[in-house]
Amino acid sequence: MKAVRIHEFGGPEVLMYEDVTDPRPRPDQVLVRVKACSLNHLDVWVRKGLPGVKLPHILGSDVAGEVAEVGEYVGTFKTGQRVLVAPMHFCGHCEKCLAGVQNQCREFTVLGNAVDGGNCDLIAVPLANVIAIPDALDFNQAASVPLVFVTAWHMLVGLAGLRMGQTVLVLGASSGVGIAAIQIAKTRGCQILGVASASKHDFLRAQGCQHPIDSAGDYAAQARAVVGDKGVDLILDAVGGRSWTQGYDLLGPCGRLVAFGLSSASAGNTRNLLHALRQLMSVKKWNPMKLMDDNKTISGTNVGHLFSRPDLVAPQLASLMDMYGKGDLHPHVDRAFPFTEAAAAHQYIHDRKSRGKVLLVP
Numbered sequence: 001m002k003a004v005r006i007h008e009f010g011g012p013e014v015l016m017y018e019d020v021t022d023p024r025p026r027p028d029q030v031l032v033r034v035k036a037c038s039l040n041h042l043d044v045w046v047r048k049g050l051p052g053v054k055l056p057h058i059l060g061s062d063v064a065g066e067v068a069e070v071g072e073y074v075g076t077f078k079t080g081q082r083v084l085v086a087p088m089h090f091c092g093h094c095e096k097c098l099a100g101v102q103n104q105c106r107e108f109t110v111l112g113n114a115v116d117g118g119n120c121d122l123i124a125v126p127l128a129n130v131i132a133i134p135d136a137l138d139f140n141q142a143a144s145v146p147l148v149f150v151t152a153w154h155m156l157v158g159l160a161g162l163r164m165g166q167t168v169l170v171l172g173a174s175s176g177v178g179i180a181a182i183q184i185a186k187t188r189g190c191q192i193l194g195v196a197s198a199s200k201h202d203f204l205r206a207q208g209c210q211h212p213i214d215s216a217g218d219y220a221a222q223a224r225a226v227v228g229d230k231g232v233d234l235i236l237d238a239v240g241g242r243s244w245t246q247g248y249d250l251l252g253p254c255g256r257l258v259a260f261g262l263s264s265a266s267a268g269n270t271r272n273l274l275h276a277l278r279q280l281m282s283v284k285k286w287n288p289m290k291l292m293d294d295n296k297t298i299s300g301t302n303v304g305h306l307f308s309r310p311d312l313v314a315p316q317l318a319s320l321m322d323m324y325g326k327g328d329l330h331p332h333v334d335r336a337f338p339f340t341e342a343a344a345a346h347q348y349i350h351d352r353k354s355r356g357k358v359l360l361v362p
């Protein structure tokens with residue numbers, strides 16, 4: 001088969017499209033013919049060099065495809081069935097998995113990060129990681145769901161306890177997670193402020209964001225003009241650096257800031273430690289006394305580490321699939337690049353040109 005593989009860490013030029021031996025399913029595995037694989041910022045971080053990634057490595061975590069073959073112990077899926085492969089990879093057969101404590105799985109890995117991912121034609125995965133795709137979703141839409149929607153759901157509902165009618169501000173609103181957050185907040189009748197470049201504002205409005213804010217200007221001042229002294233109930237911020245400090249000040253009483261990335265530290269196509277360090281130095285330090293006095297909460301999530309909790313993630317993914325089936329959510333696919341143009345796709349999301357999800361397809 002063909003795969004997008006890296007033999008060294010670096011810029012988009014290290015992505016090789018090359019021949020790789022076909023995987024074979026173990027008795028408890030499902031062999032999936034890949035139809036679409038979403039491209040996440042996580043893939044960019046892996047390409048630049050994440051600890052724990054063994055080379056050579058096939059990237060890609062969110063996979064949608066068709067069952068090509070099932071292992072001899074697998075009775076629940078049939079050849080040709082449309083399936084989604086969850087990014088978290090628990091084995092399903094160790095004593096922990098069999099006891100139902102999958103978060104302690106002996107063979108736990110994260111697809112596209114700790115083990116080879118889905119930027120290829122065929123992938124063999126444990127049965128426990130395979131979910132049927134509802135009829136309402138095509139392959140591209142299904143592949144856009146896992147990382148971004150689970151991240152958004154976990155932050156809004158899990159960490160921040162989002163309630164009906166609250167005010168939510170999303171930085172990086174046109175990203176995959178941003179769009180997912182807007183759609184989820186919309187189902188709860190929230191007032192939504194979304195920060196993105198002006199050219200993406202019509203798109204944000206179409207997704208349900210009532211107050212697009214221009215990322216070129218001072219976002220906090222523009223947000224203040226909308227919410228006044230009441231402040232914002234909840235901020236999702238993947239920009240980081242100075243932006244977290246501004247966001248904290250913008251929070252109203254009992255407001256919550258959720259940090260889920262530090263894109264301000266990612267300047268070039270390779271790791272620039274000096275730039276990253278400067279951004280980190282600009283992050284204000286809070287102590288619990290200050291948080292207590294202000295009645296504010298700061299929390300964070302790391303997509304990669306979140307997926308080491310399949311006990312949390314699997315039910316969330318199942319609820320999200322259900323919401324899709326009912327038409328409450330609409331995954332937005334921006335663009336699908338063929339595997340042969342993987343480098344261009346990486347550059348595209350690095351340059352933040354995307355509106356919604358970017359996919360890689362065979």
Ligand SMILES: [Zn+2]
Nearest residue numbers: 091094097105
């Ligand atoms: Zn296991």
